[in-house]
Amino acid sequence: MYEAYWSLTEPPFDNSPNPRFFYLSPEHEEALLRLVYAVRQRKGCAMLTGEYGCGKTTLSRALIQRLEAERYEIGLLTNPSWTPIDFFREILYQLGTETQERGKPELLHQLNDVFFRNYQAGRDTVVIVDEAQLIEDAVFEELRLLLNFQTDDRFLVTLLLIGSPELAAKVRASAISTSASPSGTT
Template identity: 35%
Template sequence: MYETHFGLQEAPFALTPNTRYFLRAPSHADALELLLVALQEREGFIKITGEVGTGKTLLCRLLLNNLDGKASTAYIPNPHLSAETLYEAVAEELGVDATRCANTHQVLKALNQRLIELAMAGQPVVLVIDEAQAMPEATIEALRLLTNLETERTKLMQVVLFGQPELDAVLGKQSLRQLRQRITFQYQLNALDRESVSHYLRHRLTQAGYNGGELFVPGALKLITRASGGVPRLVNILAHKAMLAAWGQGSRQVNRPHVLSAIRDTESAKQPGLLARWL
């Protein structure tokens, strides 16, 4: 669309998570480092929380890429499952043919055998669950019971939970206190500050092939930061729409009017009092 106009090889602000566009902003870099260090400890649960659009799924995919060849991973992107279905999904992710099991007991038995085989081969096992706040309470308890599988010296499987802040409320229930006590490492992703938003925009443009001067003027950058609240997904949406507006007017830079147009067209952007101040 506007790629040729701005000298880009591809669209820089697509919403589909792409690890090539990962920016090691302070909060996100710290979260990744915590994940990698925590997994080396080989025990307990790890929990990463963040508001909608703060980059949890991207971080999740980056973690899976980092673990490739170093651990056997089971990835559950949609955990709104019954306990029995969760067991089957984890088993299948680890190469167990659950269709040959007549009941849940047999699934767990086959899964336990598989975990032992991987442990004997020196292969760590990591279960990664995205959108964990969607898990029913009974399924969360089943997950805890699943991690009871262990040898005399080590856990057979580690669990990483990615979720929205609602996950903390779910885990705060008295009935789930046993699992809550097993969370040995946790981190909350923060929104980007103005400097990080600037780096974020420049990084994505560079990754998309841009090699010109500053595309977003300071006033436009400030507006994007304030209207998005530093949430990466909203930054992407506003930057994309602002570039569309600039392209439509034949401008080689994104100015404040272009961003204001994007804000008006984005219901989730922070608008009260913002437009009046800049008009």
């Protein structure tokens, strides 16, 4: 109805995080630049928090579009309410590796292998966790283990935690807080 009146070719206010409709306000631009910096400088872990509906998810999709596909292997987790084992399996799945492994040591070995293969191929691994405030407390310690995958001079994975303001409090209360560097708020 209003599309015809305004000569629009598609509905402008869809409920999906389409980065084509991403409005780069000064605050969103700063958040995007900080996330790009964290990824390109291989900072290990970064966090973005903001109120519901402010554009965090759309910003994460804009980030994915800005990262060169030939240089980055990106896993996007959008429903992080898993047990630690299922969380690791989902990361592998999102990075294109299906697994039947059930044990934590085997899954960690498989994750390390995927991260290291990407490193050897000249690609950086990025794991983006949207709605990260939903991560169970027990999973935060397990996430910290991912940051142990390093060479002598760099992390093998960059973990980006994106969520509502409750995420910051959960990170501060967890073991991952020693590895996470705040990347701003939108």
